[in-house]
Amino acid sequence: MNSLTTYLFIAALLFSIGIFGLFQRRTLIGMLIAIELMLNGASINFMAFNRFLAPDPIVGQIYTLFIMGIAAAETAIALSIILALFRSIRSINIERARELRG
C-alpha cells in the first residue's frame, strides 16, 4: 500500500485491460471506453511518481488534470463522430464503416 511498485503494477494492469478491450471490441463506444481505461492507467502512473519520487508534488497533479482535460475533449469529439457515423451507416460496428467520405 505504501510502495511505488504496487501502484505501478495497478496502473500497468489497468492499461493492459484497456489494450485488451481496445483490440477485442467491435463497437466504437466500447473502444472509447477502453481508451478511457488506458488514460486512467497513465494518470495513476503520474500520481504515483508524484507521490513517491518527484521533487515537487504539484507537477504530477497538474499533469493529471491535463490528462483529464484531454480525455474530456477526446470524448466530446469521438461521441460526435460516432453519432455522425451512426446516422450514415445505421450501426456502430466499425467493420461496417468501409468508407471515409462524409
Place this chain on the structure above:
Amino acid sequence: MNPIQSLVAPDMIAQVGFAVVVTLTFTGALIAVLPRSILYNVLGLALGLTGVAGIFLYLGSPFIALMELLIYVGAICISIVFAIMLSRPLHLSLPKRYLPKVGLALGVGLLVFFILSAIIAKTPWQPAPARSSDWSVETLGRYLLTRYDLVFEAISLVLLVAILGAIIISGYARRRPS
C-alpha cells in the same frame, strides 16, 4: 482515542480500504471490457473510475480524486450514456464475438502487461534528493497561473475547439440528406 480506534487499528482500516478500492477498480475495468452490452460497459467504467478516484485519495491528493469523480464519472460517463440513449436501442442487438479476435487481444494485453511489469521490476526507482511536502490546492492554483500558464491556456483552447468541433460535426451530419 475514540472507541472505534480502540477496537480496530487505523492501519488495518487503511489496508482494508485500499483492498476495497483496488477490487472496485479492477471489477469495474473488467465489466467495462467484457460484457457485450454497451450499457453494462459504461456502468462498469463508472464503477472502475470511482475506484481510481479512491486510489488517488490513497496517493495523497483529495483534489484530484474529486476532479476524477467530477470529470470522468460525472461528465464523461454520463455523456456516453446520453450518446447511447440518443441513438437507436443498441443494447437489443448484441454484436457477435469472434473467438480468435478475443484470443489475440488477450495475448496482446498479456504481452503488454508482462513487458510493463518487467520494466517496473527491473528499474531501480530513485526518489529526488530534495522533496518538498507542499500538497495544498492553493499552491496548485498558483502553479497553474504562473509556471504552467501557457499549458493551462492551451488546454482551455483545446477544450473550446473540441466543443465547437463536436457541434459542427454532429450538426453537419444531420443536415446532410441520407
